Amino acid sequence: MSVLTPTVPAAAEDGPARVLIVGDSVTQGYKGDFTWRYFAWKGLASQGEEVDFVGPRSGTFFVHEDGAWDWDYTGEGAYADADFDRDHGAFYGGRMGPDDNFFYEPIGQEVASYVPDVVMSLWGINDLTREQEGPQDVIATYRDWVAEARASNPDVDFVLGRLPYVWIDEVPEFNDLLGTLATDLSTERSRIVVATMTEDYTQSGDSVDHVHPNTEGQRKIAGMMAGALSELLAAPTPEPETLPTPAPAPIPVPEAPPAPASVVAPVDVAEALSDAAPPGSPRRVKAVRKHGSRTVVTWRASVGPVDHRVRCGRVRTVATASKAVLRARSARCRVRAVGPGGRSPWVRVRVRER
Incomplete structure (x- = not known):
């Protein structure tokens, strides 16, 4: 350039x-x-x-x-x-x-x-x-x-x-x-x-x-x-x-x-620009709402991602582990992995009430 x-x-x-x-x-x-x-x-x-x-x-x-x-x-x-x-x-x-x-x-x-x-x-x-x-x-x-x-x-x-x-x-x-x-x-x-x-x-x-x-x-x-x-x-x-x-x-x-x-x-x-392969999608994704608006999203990470992007409605966060807690009332959440080689598709789940 x-x-x-x-x-x-x-x-x-x-x-x-x-x-x-x-x-x-x-x-x-x-x-x-x-x-x-x-x-x-x-x-x-x-x-x-x-x-x-x-x-x-x-x-x-x-x-x-x-x-x-x-x-x-x-x-x-x-x-x-x-x-x-x-x-x-x-x-x-x-x-x-x-x-x-x-x-x-x-x-x-x-x-x-x-x-x-x-x-x-x-x-x-x-x-x-x-x-x-x-x-x-x-x-x-x-x-x-x-x-x-x-x-x-x-x-x-x-x-x-x-x-x-x-x-x-x-x-x-x-x-x-x-x-x-x-x-x-x-x-x-x-x-x-x-x-x-x-x-x-x-x-x-x-x-x-x-x-x-x-x-x-x-x-x-x-x-x-x-x-x-x-x-x-x-x-x-x-x-x-x-x-x-x-x-x-x-x-x-x-x-x-x-x-x-x-x-x-x-x-x-x-x-x-990157020789790395894109990460695989998170597996066994679950979303559970606890105590009103507290939504806990968990998943099993695939090989290779640097972090995960988590969204429940308009609320979003970045997680480096395999769990995220969001204050959201959305009925659905989604997770995807992000790494040097790209990103995985979104995995969407319905939120279960507890």
Whole structure:
């Protein structure tokens, strides 16, 4: 990944708005993708919006024939159509962090280096699924992330995208909490708007796997993100209470052409960094409620996990042993193992009353 170097001048008061787009593989794209950044740029340009995409990269992700990973591939076929402003700050496997590993880049450094007027982000899915954090934990990280960006520039604005993959368990709650975050943190000096999908977005019709979008999915994400950005740029002094849920501007992003042959990396980057096998599922899981709301969850651990994630309704905890006690009234609980090689499927059980 690129080393951030503060080589650009301060943002001009007049001229195009400088926009730093950050995110993970969904935003960077794989060799041969159009990417949603392409459709966003084309749509904004068609409406006369003057924006300058900035950031440490201009390429896509690519795994070469010799197995080498390229986090900023700009060679032949990097994009299905390279005729757009390709600068960005997204990268495969990216997380908000900080988690002191390969997949985190400090947003404060990026803001200091590239001096954006607006940071546009589509974050969270790797934090939710790879780091095994619950939605509330990821939102707490998002708050710290916003504070880190503001420490470099107290006047920077934000467009935060709701995750379109609503078929994933944790995503709907995360999306709801993202609106609360914007309400809590948005100010007249540093505004936060939340981009929301207005078109039907489905796993079968808009993605090539569990998460990564096909070309039509890229177009729909672009409409969501570009619409919120246009709304923000058109309203320099909005009422604070209207900021979290702006009506997306009608940005007519181009119709999606036929999908390229390759639209997603052939490897899962996060898992490929570890040679360890994922842990097996916990066995003989039981949940018993005692003394009103005290729920005791027990299980027999499989070989290999570092810890276990336990959830009873909205109450959750992390356990390093084979037992967890939660104050929850939910009728069901679930447990899964987490290790260096990944995570096991959830094991769900009904709570027995004692």
